[in-house]
Amino acid sequence: MKIVVVGATGNAGTAVLRALHQTSEVTGIVAVARRLPDPGVEPYEGCEWHSIDIAAASTSDDAVEQLTEVFRGADSVIHLAWLIQPNDQRELLRRVNVEGTRRVTEAVARAGVPHLVAASSVGAYSPDEARSGGGEPPLRDESFPAGGIDSSHYSVDKAAQEKVLDAFAAEHPEVAVTRLRPGLIFQADAASEVQRYFLGGAMPLQLLKAGRLPALTVPKGLLLQAVHADDIGRAYVAAAVRQVPGTFNICADDVLGPQELADVIDHGRVMEVPPGIVRAALAAAHKAGIVPADAGWLDMGMQVPLMDNSRAAEELGWRPQVSAVDALQELIDAIVEGHGHPSPSLHPRDKDERLVTVTGEPAKAGARSGAGSAPEDGPEDLPEELTKDLLGLYLSDHLTGATAGVNRIERMAEDFVDTPVYADLASLADEIRADRELLRNIIDDLGFPRRPYRQAAAWAAERAGRLKLNGRVVQRSPMTLLLEAELMRSAVAGKKGVWETLRELSPQLGLDEEVFDRLVETSDRQTATLDGVHAYARERALRDDRDTFWD
Template sequence: MTDTTRSALPRRIVVTGASGNVGTALLRRLAAHDPRPDIVAIARRIPPARDPYAGARWCSVDLADPDAAARLRPVMAGADAVVHLAWGFQPSHRRDYLGRVALDGTRAVTTAAAGAGVAHIVHMSSGAVYSRGSYGREVDETWSTDGVPSCTYSVDKVRAERFLDEFETDPGAPLLTRFRPGFIGQFVAGNGLERYVLPELVPSAITDHLPVLPMDRSLAVPAVHSDDVADAIVAALEQRVAGPFNLASPAPVRADDFAEPFGCPIVPLPHRVLSIVAEATWRLRLQPVEGGWIDLAYNTPLLDCTRAARELGWTPHHTGPDAWAETVRGMRSRAGTDSPVLHPRTARQRMAALVERGPIDHRIPS
């Protein structure tokens, strides 16, 4: 069995995507560490200097920009480790932009880190990289990683991992750790999630009054709490263990778990029908979520996390259903943080953004 005795946390850590869901949880976790490391946080939009964002030194970089690597290299000079969390979910109709954030952004971060002499990179991948064929059953990190071709998010996560496969063959490449979590949730991420999936013209209060929820009862989604993901990242930074690690609670989110926080009954509907409807309404610009996300939910296998437990000493403190229910509570209570990514938007603010810059699935974030 691998020794899971903790060693010292790196002195200086650079975190990309530090203002997002996992980044916020990681900053909270690092702030509580004694001694507290020097944190350089990278985001496209810098949050106000209030907790948990106040303890970091911030740098604004859009990873989709052609000069991102050149801008990142001096920022990473002197860093001991880089945690790459940044990713794009919207605008879903701007495939070019999402691709640049995903693949070009990952290339920029890793090459800049290597050029700056960083010893360790932690990359946030996803269980979405796993191939179809084992739905409802656990797979370990050796399962095929061809993803779900109909889902842009899955395709981009696979492309990033393919690049990393080549990147780490260089004899001088930094140590590389990859995490493959399921759905990641927490209370303060609820409002941000809602903003990504609801059209601007639909009031947020609709989540309080859903009469029914159409879904396929075969649903079984791996899920993990953001704080548990942060714990895994810290363990990897302390122990400097390479390779991929699955992250999920032993209890997945099933159909009844998904519906329970909304307090409404399920109307059974085959997931193929749900995917077709979602794709059609997305193409008609009626809502911002492509049908591939439905395909992903009904094709991603459950995750065997034995390796994380054995080599990192990682044990999740929250169940998958609890992480989902907490996220929905945050959604319904309009929870968030001061981060531009997680900050709650009023109906007026959402309408203003729609009028000024267009719908979220088309506008390039500013």
């Protein structure tokens, strides 16, 4: 069987690829994503990769044409692509999630694919009045209404997606349509993504590594269903192989209530408070930009029905192998450790912990103990011909500039997610962040202080710079992308300079000169990418007849 996976680099997609590789019936895997991963990393290896933007910054005709070509000859298409953030771009989310699904279905029909598996969610369900009545609510099967939760954009879009699938199934009875409605999907590889998308820095669960909370505060009546990513991966593959049409609830057998959450996150001490108080606090934190998740996520968790997963066992031969408690424990442990996976969306929180220094050896344990661990006057064993204080200051200044550069390029990727240059900007953000961490490693391993107050100042200055209006108050200025691309080109040129300098000094510092040759080449490639971004921006930014944010 030839299986195509759309949205193959995310939480579910990564698990589906793992399951496909382990399935004897599968002879070919085609993977589609807007941003491509390293094809040499498990489980992305052994796949035929295609970069396609299904709806964020593409026309319907272009997206359907590209998808149709990729879908030809497939026995089944598994559609997983879904955009969760940014919350404040509601039209973009609906375009990608709902219109994107429509484009996938159209391409499935045009390509003559006999089977489509679509990722729905427990969030598609309407509110269950039994959740507010106290006591243990009943388990609901797939016939429960799927009208969504009005206050949750995720839920509303999942319900709208199901209407697209209803219309497609009615119009194309020759295509078997399968929908999976999973609960929350947990795995260690998704830890950093979960923290970025939902918790942010205001809820640093990694502090649990040092100690526990006095008690876990949760809204009274909160009940959650979850599934381990490996289990949901097996469910998608079972659906693709068996090609059974219909809708299937996918979740572990146990339910996560306040006590179960407290047992995993805390010492079992739990304090239940009225949901309205928690909702008000979450809404305020989200509005202030402290927490990425909005109050709609809580509303969904408090109102959707508890699912009965027996149909999946009967018709797909699927049973969960990991409990919800164990899946949550794995996720929390991984968040504490900053774990992730080398994909565009699952990358670890602390990339520097997964780099080696330019000496070819892992970073020294002492150097990882944090900023300020090196002596203020620098290393004692520096060659006499080098001016120690100037070299330390030079590297610290470049680290300061790199901190501002990382903030800028990450902000650009977030702000221009609805443009054709997003994939380039997002890839650049990953590379430039890794370059910054490598420079930190070099400073640590040479024994120089980082001077963290300088990086803090750079962080604050870059954010203050975001207040410039560029002629617009309540919307993005078309000129912003043009200016930001120019500033980033200058930043990359400066970064190339430090690599050239360190290459020159490599013999005296005991560093690997070839590493800096590659870093200089990488800087040139990054400049070329920014040249392309600038070309796109300058063709649109100063004209009334071209739209900067839509191609």
